[in-house]
Amino acid sequence: MKINRKSWHYRIRKFWSFDDARNLCSYFWSTVWATALFPIVPVVALFVLLFLTAPLWGIWIDSQGFNIIIGIFEIFGLCVFWYEYRKEEYKHTVREPSLVKEFVKAKKQKICPLIEYE
Numbered sequence: 001m002k003i004n005r006k007s008w009h010y011r012i013r014k015f016w017s018f019d020d021a022r023n024l025c026s027y028f029w030s031t032v033w034a035t036a037l038f039p040i041v042p043v044v045a046l047f048v049l050l051f052l053t054a055p056l057w058g059i060w061i062d063s064q065g066f067n068i069i070i071g072i073f074e075i076f077g078l079c080v081f082w083y084e085y086r087k088e089e090y091k092h093t094v095r096e097p098s099l100v101k102e103f104v105k106a107k108k109q110k111i112c113p114l115i116e117y118e
Helices: 008-015 023-035 040-057 065-084 099-109
Strands: none
Touching: 008 023, 023 040, 040 065
16 A cells, blocks of 8 residues: 555654554554544643733633633634635645545455555
């Protein structure tokens, strides 16, 4: 199987400094872990930002319900901004084979194909 170095799953693995896997099985499971860990970083950063800037807004830190609501709106706003910022990049891309689909096919055949990086 060929993995494009510009694919989202390759970049998310590199964000967490995973080494290049040699076969599809180890690549798939490290991608699952990297994807599960990826949302933790922005959420923690947003809550730290909210905690540090709350006194500037006149909001006390002990009003947790309000802080959670503000945090949810901040996360939503960042997601909308990210989508608007990146949507032009993804309009004309050629779809590569699905990582999950290829993993399921390999599991059914009881093999782990080697990976080539483009």
